[in-house]
Each structure stands twice: as structure tokens, then as C-alpha cells.
Amino acid sequence: MYPIWSKFDLKFYIASTTDRFKGGIYLADLDMSSGELSLLKNVDNKEYISFITTDSKDEYLYAVSTSNNKIYSYFINQDDKSISLVDSKPLNGLIPCYISITTNNNLLFVANYNSSNCLVIQIKDGIMNIADSFVYEGSSQNKVRQESSHPHSIVPDKYSKFVYVADLGTDKIMIYSINSDEKSISPASPYYKKLKPGSGPRHLIFYNKYYAYVINELNSTISSLSVDNRSGNITENQIISTVPSNYSGTNWAADIHTKGQFIYASNRGHNSIAVFRIHEENGKLIYIENTDVHGEIPRSFAIDPTGKYILIANELSNNITCFIRDYTTGKLIYTGFNLSVPVPQHIKFI
Known part of the structure; x- marks a missing residue:
């Protein structure tokens, strides 16, 4: 079922990493009645912005740059959504690739991949x-991609009680407790969960307080996890492929999001979005379909707050494609609208 909307729009920011064109952060518009996309303006031209997020009130935008390994904070003008620089800090690390914020907006977390x-x-x-830094050691099965630790995301749970780090290089999910002062974190017990060797956990999301899902880049799978919300401990219940069984080409699974009772995951190589339904009783995933993204290398994607549209950032084809989402079946249909953006990395609705 596709809902009918009167004409209004939603704005969103796009992170771009190119230095060959005018990169940085773009502001764009999504027409909710049609799915048409419009690029409004470049709101910041810093190079190699790899990831962006906002606080829970959409008052501040945070961005990391892989060209100088810094983090920036911006005040968001509520009238036209332009941004003004507030602060910047060196990250004491290399290749920042993920940012997240607790729901009370007290703590921000950054993963430095290299x-x-x-x-x-x-x-x-x-x-x-900057209050603390946690350094990781180790390696795993893939000698090229897992020669050392490579944290690819750091994510607080929905209640800002625990924080989870997906380490692509060691096949581990590290677990931290957010301390009672809400200004620091400490390793939980147990401290980590080991996933299948060579899987390469990349991004982790929560469905509710009982179930979480991690997309594994190197073997193109999703691990379904049960969460003990008292201890933070996680148990792996299922491993399911993000690509069809008859696909034999190269693929790197990338991004993952949930909306309603569905999970969506992007495939770079197969160039698709995999769609799954969440089983309400056990949290396991039921495969629905793979949808062509109409682009190349879908590094990330975003679902609009209403759940009607999905926007996909196709890194190699330099475009963002728009799909309408069926609320009942979870399936995606291409709207025919796309937006030309140089090397899009990440999308954040505002």
C-alpha cells in the first residue's frame, strides 16, 4: 500500500567526499507527493565529508572529514536549513567513518577506521x-581487509544505556555501558561478541530493545542478534545472505536500516537493496527481495521519517536514486527520480 500525500517537501543533507568537484555538504529537497529530488545548494565545501548526523532536536549537524581527520559541528538555521560552523576538533585518529549521538544529546561517538x-x-x-579514546587490537581471517582492527561503526542503543562497536577487522562487536553520569562509558561484561571469522561487521542497528542487526561487509550477510537489555550482552541467532543464492560476483555489503517490521540492506557490487521482514516472535529475518538501485556502489541510504521513500547514495555513479516503499509488503519501486551529486557518501533527513 502506498499512501497518498498532499504536496509538501522534506529537506535532507548529503555528505560528499570528492575533491575533483565542489564537495562537502549539500542541502536537497524531496517532494513527498511525487518523490522528485531537487538540489538546493552547497552549504559547506569542506573536502571529503564521509559521515553526517544531527542531534535528536535537529538543532546541530555534526560531520567528519577524512581529508584532515577532523569533526565539525554546525548550528542549523531552522528557517532555511543553512548551517553555521560552531566548533571543530582534531580526532586523534585516521579515516573517521561513523558518528552517533545519545538520545539525550550528551555524548557523541566517532569510529576511526584506520x-x-x-x-x-x-x-x-x-x-x-573529547573525553576518551578506546584503542583496539587484533586481526582476523581476511589477510587483506582484516590485518588489524577496523572499527566501522559505534552505536548507542535506543535507551542510551549501552554502546556497541562493530569492528570489521576483528569480527567482534564490543559492548560498553554508559555510566550514570551520562558523560562517559565503560567496558561491559562480557566485553565483546565474536562473529563468524571473515564476516567483517560494518554497521549495527536496533529494531527494539530485544533485537539488533549487524550487516557484515566481507561475506555479504546480516547477523540477527538478541539483546539482553540488562547486561547489554548479545546472542547471534541467525546469519542470512544479502545477495541472491545464484549471484557469484563480487559484493561488499554496506548500510542497513529498519522501518516498521522491515530491514533494508545495501549491496555494493550486486548494486541492490535487500529487503527482509522481521519475525515478531524471534527477530529472525525472512527474505523478500533484492531491488536494483539504478546506480553503482550504494554506499548508504536513508528512509524518510514518514517511511514513504528511500533515498540511495550511489558512490560510483554519482547519483541519489529515490524509491517508494510499500508499507504493507516492504517492497520498493523506483520512482524514476534521481539527483546528480559528486561521490555521495551519506544522507541525513532534517
């Missing part, structure tokens, strides 16, 4: 103070 560390940053009114 320096094998994650940062805890205290934030208030856009001002940032």
Missing part, C-alpha cells in the same frame, strides 16, 4: 570536548 580507535565526545550547544 587508526583502530573510537572516541567519546561530550557535547553541549555544539561545543565538543
Whole structure:
């Protein structure tokens, strides 16, 4: 079922990493009645912005750059969604690839892929103070991609009680407790969960307080996890492929999101979005379909807050494609609308 909307729009930011064109952060518009996309303006031209997010009130935008390994905070003008720089900090690490924020907006977390560390940053009114750094060691089965630790995401749970680090290089999910002062974190017990060797956990999301899902880049799978919300411990219940069984080409699974009772995952190589239904009784995934993204190398994607549209950032084809989502079946249909953006990395609705 596809809902009918009167004409209104939603704005979103796009992170771009190119230095061959004018990269940085773009502001764009999604027409909710048709799915048409419009590029409004470049709101910041810093190079190689790899990831962006906002606080829970959409008052501040945070962005990381892989060209200088810094994090930036911006105040968001609520009238036209332009942004003004508030603060910047060196990250004491290499290749920042993920940012997340607790629901109370006290703590911000950054994963540094190449320096094998994650940062805890205290934030208030856009001002940032680096409070702690956790450094990881180890390796795993893939000698090229897993020669050392490579944290690829760091994610608080929905209640800002625990924090989870997906380490692509060691096949581990590290677990931390957010301390009672809500300004620091400590290793939980047990401290980590080991996944299948060579899987390469990349991004982790929560469906509710009982179930979480991690997309594994190197073997193109999703691990379904049960979560003990008292201890933070996780148990792997299922491993399911993100590509069809008859596909034999190269693929790197990338991004994962949930909406309603569905899970969506992007495939770079197969160039598709895999769609799954969540089993309400056990949290396991039921495969529905793979949908062509109409682009190349879908690094990330975003579902609009209403759940009607999915926007896909296709890194190699330099475009963002728009799909309408069936609320009942979870299936996706291409709207025919796409937006030309140089090397899009990440999308954040505002």
C-alpha cells in the first residue's frame, strides 16, 4: 500500500567526499507527493565529508572529514536549513567513518577506521570536548581487509544505556555501558561478541530493545542478534545472505536500516537493496527481495521519517536514486527520480 500525500517537501543533507568537484555538504529537497529530488545548494565545501548526523532536536549537524581527520559541528538555521560552523576538533585518529549521538544529546561517538580507535565526545550547544579514546587490537581471517582492527561503526542503543562497536577487522562487536553520569562509558561484561571469522561487521542497528542487526561487509550477510537489555550482552541467532543464492560476483555489503517490521540492506557490487521482514516472535529475518538501485556502489541510504521513500547514495555513479516503499509488503519501486551529486557518501533527513 502506498499512501497518498498532499504536496509538501522534506529537506535532507548529503555528505560528499570528492575533491575533483565542489564537495562537502549539500542541502536537497524531496517532494513527498511525487518523490522528485531537487538540489538546493552547497552549504559547506569542506573536502571529503564521509559521515553526517544531527542531534535528536535537529538543532546541530555534526560531520567528519577524512581529508584532515577532523569533526565539525554546525548550528542549523531552522528557517532555511543553512548551517553555521560552531566548533571543530582534531580526532586523534585516521579515516573517521561513523558518528552517533545519545538520545539525550550528551555524548557523541566517532569510529576511526584506520587508526583502530573510537572516541567519546561530550557535547553541549555544539561545543565538543573529547573525553576518551578506546584503542583496539587484533586481526582476523581476511589477510587483506582484516590485518588489524577496523572499527566501522559505534552505536548507542535506543535507551542510551549501552554502546556497541562493530569492528570489521576483528569480527567482534564490543559492548560498553554508559555510566550514570551520562558523560562517559565503560567496558561491559562480557566485553565483546565474536562473529563468524571473515564476516567483517560494518554497521549495527536496533529494531527494539530485544533485537539488533549487524550487516557484515566481507561475506555479504546480516547477523540477527538478541539483546539482553540488562547486561547489554548479545546472542547471534541467525546469519542470512544479502545477495541472491545464484549471484557469484563480487559484493561488499554496506548500510542497513529498519522501518516498521522491515530491514533494508545495501549491496555494493550486486548494486541492490535487500529487503527482509522481521519475525515478531524471534527477530529472525525472512527474505523478500533484492531491488536494483539504478546506480553503482550504494554506499548508504536513508528512509524518510514518514517511511514513504528511500533515498540511495550511489558512490560510483554519482547519483541519489529515490524509491517508494510499500508499507504493507516492504517492497520498493523506483520512482524514476534521481539527483546528480559528486561521490555521495551519506544522507541525513532534517
